[in-house]
Amino acid sequence: MLEIIDMSKHYGDVHAVNNLNLTIQPGEIFTMLGANGAGKTTTLMVSLGFTEPTSGTVKICGIDVTKDPLEAKKHVAYVSENVMLYGNFTARQNLEFFTKLGGRKNVSDADYEAVMERVGLQRDAFQRRLKGFSKGMRQKLGIAIAIMKDAEVILLDEPTSGLDPKSGAEFLQLLSELRGENKAIWMTTHDIFRAKAIADRVGIMTEGNLVKIFTREELEQEDLERIYVDYVTREAEAAA
Ligand SMILES: Nc1ncnc2c1ncn2[C@@H]1O[C@H](COP(=O)(O)OP(=O)(O)O)[C@@H](O)[C@H]1O
Ligand SMILES: [Mg+2]
Structure with a gap:
């Protein structure tokens, strides 16, 4: 299980993540949508213990990532956009x-x-x-x-960006099998359709804030694409 509790990460004046609260359960795929700079990668970096939060806590399988980074790292796997x-x-x-x-x-x-x-x-x-x-x-x-x-927790940062449709679909199929093995899976993506196809819940982040979470039922009923574009447009207008 991944637990993010009141977590903020600021770089000087830049509030990369603001007071984020989110729990991802075993057997769940959570996908996070958000424009560039929304704070998705920063959330992952804090969760992996690569950088410390300004405030708040992240726990991997109950282990505080900041207090016990070596132990926490044993329980989390990471797949980046450009796997090193x-x-x-x-x-x-x-x-x-x-x-x-x-x-x-x-x-x-x-x-x-x-x-x-x-x-x-x-x-x-x-x-x-x-x-x-x-x-x-x-x-x-x-x-x-x-x-x-x-590892019980798998974090993926835009793993399907740049993949052709067949490779992308195969990749998501693997994630769905891992969910069946009770992994807690978090993935960021720009691809609304893939997010919607695979996720148990989809979150939208803008400017460091988790502004909306859709459950599976809501994903089936609501127009995710329209709502997402609305959020991103509002953000762009506020910035202008
Ligand atoms: N190491 C860093 N130093 C300063 N600012 C950073 C650093 N990492 C990220 N940021 C800033 O934090 C914000 C969120 O970035 P990021 O988490 O990479 O967003 P995303 O992954 O959603 O595109 C951006 O404004 C970015 O410029
Ligand atoms: Mg990123």
């Missing part, structure tokens, strides 16, 4: 390196192969260097690394 992998390593080598870095021991060759298979990497790509990989293949490997960590 080693170009000169093969897919298999990257997977093994990051799996060991994540603290897992006693992983067999068969385990590595099974996870690469599961995320839909072609068999002939396992032993190829990352250099020539498409963005979709890199994202698949990124999620394979997250799966190997077997």
Whole structure:
């Protein structure tokens, strides 16, 4: 479970996140929409313990990320827009390196192969260097690394941006399987249609504020696209 409690993050005068309260339960996918600069990545950086909140608390599986960062990090996996992998390593080598870095021991060759298979990497790509990989293949490997960590909480920052429709759909299918395994999943995206297709709840952030949360039922009844565009337009007008 991910709990964000009264969390604010300010950079000088910039209020990147204001008093955010949000809990993501095991078996839930929460997607956060928001224009550039809304505070989505900052929320993730604080949740991962990469930067401290100005005030408030984030807990991963009940562990305070600021007070006990090393313990908290064991329970969270992170997939970014441009997953950082080693170009000169093969897919298999990257997977093994990051799996060991994540603290897992006693992983067999068969385990590595099974996870690469599961995320839909072609068999002939396992032993190829990352250099020539498409963005979709890199994202698949990124999620394979997250799966190997077997963390309860998975945070993804625009993981599907730049993916073609087929790769994007496959990626979301994987997330939905992980939800079935009781992971608590948070994803940011610019893509309203993907957000709506997969999420149990969708949030809208503008200028550091979580201004709206849609439940699954509301997503089916309300016009998410219109409401989102209204919020973003209002924000742009206020700034002008
Ligand atoms: N390290 C930083 N130093 C100063 N300002 C930052 C830093 N990181 C983010 N910001 C500012 O915080 C705000 C929110 O940014 P960010 O969380 O990256 O938004 P998003 O991911 O929603 O596009 C922006 O105004 C951004 O310029
Ligand atoms: Mg961002």
